[in-house]
Every structure is written in structure tokens, then in C-alpha cells.
Amino acid sequence: MKHLKDLYLEHEQRITDYIPEIKHVDLWSEQIGFLAEEHFFKAPATFFAYRILNTEDQGDRIQQLRMQVEVYLYYETFADSSRGSKKQSTALAFLDLLTKINACFHATGGQTFYNMKRTGFNPVETGTANLLYVQRYECTVNDDSATILTIPTKFEEMEVEVGNAMPPNTEEGSCLYDKIN
Numbered sequence: 001m002k003h004l005k006d007l008y009l010e011h012e013q014r015i016t017d018y019i020p021e022i023k024h025v026d027l028w029s030e031q032i033g034f035l036a037e038e039h040f041f042k043a044p045a046t047f048f049a050y051r052i053l054n055t056e057d058q059g060d061r062i063q064q065l066r067m068q069v070e071v072y073l074y075y076e077t078f079a080d081s082s083r084g085s086k087k088q089s090t091a092l093a094f095l096d097l098l099t100k101i102n103a104c105f106h107a108t109g110g111q112t113f114y115n116m117k118r119t120g121f122n123p124v125e126t127g128t129a130n131l132l133y134v135q136r137y138e139c140t141v142n143d144d145s146a147t148i149l150t151i152p153t154k155f156e157e158m159e160v161e162v163g164n165a166m167p168p169n170t171e172e173g174s175c176l177y178d179k180i181n
Contacts (some may be wrong), residue, residue, distance in 0.1 A: 003141060007112045010050055011069070014048050014104045021097060022046050028072055043130075044097055047072040053138065061146035067139050071101055072124070075131040094131050107132070107135050113139040 012025045023042035028049035054066040073094070081091035098121075106118045120136035 003112050004050060005145065007141060010110045010112050011048055018104050019097065019100045028070065043074055045074045046101065062142065062144045065141045065143050067141050069137040070134050072132060072134045073097055073101060093154060098133060098135065101135060113141050115140045117159040139167060
């Protein structure tokens, strides 16, 4: 998909511009499950994953794609969100970030996508005290990546003769094709 890189960069830019508390933005590749093996990143962090949900051919090797965009928010905390906890406000700052992420994407469009809307939200088990949630969105993307192999042809001169011709007689003995024995 030709514009997937542009789509990711546009989404990354929205996070960077509007949520300075986010310290790291990347493509999702199960980083949280492999923290010891992965390269270090600062938290809070967001990760993007993309999937095609539906395609509609537009002709000329162009497709309109209905995409699912998953935005993961990873937040390192050992703070307790329970009432009366000394670090409750620290723990609840995570929820503020989820709200800001939704404000960046729900009911929006950009240079590479349009009609973006949130369709899901759920926690992801990390096996640690850290928090990981994913918000799912759908958006529409026009994909013309198949056109890169198309060679436009220009006809300088072309004559076409139009007439009223009768189809050939297909009676016995005058077939258009040889009979197969």
C-alpha cells in the first residue's frame, strides 16, 4: 500500500503535535510482550497497527479501503487508582491520555485518510502492573499503489471506421472456428 507510510507519519504527527506527554510513537509489533529483548523506549508510548477491513474497486487499479487503525497506549505505573491512594492522580493521568488520543482521531480526516471514527476500546493484558489499552478506529483511504506499474499510452493518430456490418453466417459449413473432432 503506497500511502501506508504517509498514513502512519500523519498519525504520528498528530500525537506529537497535540499530546506532548507521549514520549514515544512507533508501529505496533508486540513490543510490550518483549520489553527485555526490545530496544528501550520511554513511556508513555503509543503504537499504531493497521488492517484492511474492506476494499472497493474504483477502476483504473485504484481501491477505496476501509481501514482499521489500532492505537495502543502504554503507561508505566505502579501507582494505585483506588480512592484515597497517595498516587491516585498519577494513575488516573493515563485516562486523560486516552481521552486526548481519542480527541486527535475521532471524527477527523487528513491528507491520507477521511471519515475516521472510534469503533472499540479495551485493555490489553501485559502481565505487569503497567497499563496497556487499545482504541480501535476505522477510516477510509484511497489506494492507488497498483497504478505504479501502469504505463500510460498516448495515441497520436488513430482512425476508427464505424459501419453497419452483418454478423457472419454460422450455418453448417461456415463456422467461425474449426470444429474439434
